[in-house]
Amino acid sequence: MPKEQTIISTFPSMTKAEAAKTSLANAGLTDSSIKRSSRFGVSTDDELDSAISSAETLTGLTLFSANTSKESKAAERVLMGADPSVSGFSMSGNPLAGGHAFTLVVFAPPNRVDEAVTIIKQNGGEV
Template identity: 65%
Template sequence: MQEQEKEQTIISYFSSSTKAQSAADALSKSGMNDNHIKRSSRYGVTFDTERNDATANLAETLTGLTLFSMNTSNETNSAERVLMGADPSVSGLSSRGYGMAGGHAFSLIAFVPESRVEEAVALIKKNGGEV
């Protein structure tokens, strides 16, 4: 019976979802398919790529693009929406190191064979990630 190779967890951080997706695609293309993109937020909001797509004119608000707040109710919590709009991350002044793990809003968690860790890290860095 052949023993399965141990896996290593790699956690990397990105300044944008597109960079994180590029790294995930590069890993998948290399046969490392067990990777997951997560959006970190101080507000507990949802990462909804379909609703917050600026190029397709599908963003409801500015904070929908920057804080992914599309699921914040217009009627029941207008104060929350105003406070999110005043957050420094909306203006871009806090693109780095603003209260999130790794200093960026997007993380890529990849599970790769131990023998391919260096290759995976190189692909992540090539696509703008910090490991």
């Protein structure tokens, strides 16, 4: 199996990360994944994190926390509500790796790393 290099980049929004992933796939670099980073252990769930289903929570729209149990994790929910991203004051500079909440990880052959980095940067990512 040929060796590949790992490229880790961060994005300020899921939309930009997905656009970069699509552009990479169009260039033939399909081994990639997007993750939502949080200090509070939340996860992305397309069904639960839609505007309609998560509007009932303060953090559902910003931290993708609609699937957090209301009963068992009350303290965690309070901490999530205190996150700067909930107020909208912190689009970047969060105390997360890369300063952004979305991470795109791409695996590329060594001879295509520069191309992948260029595509990521063209779509608003930081490597």
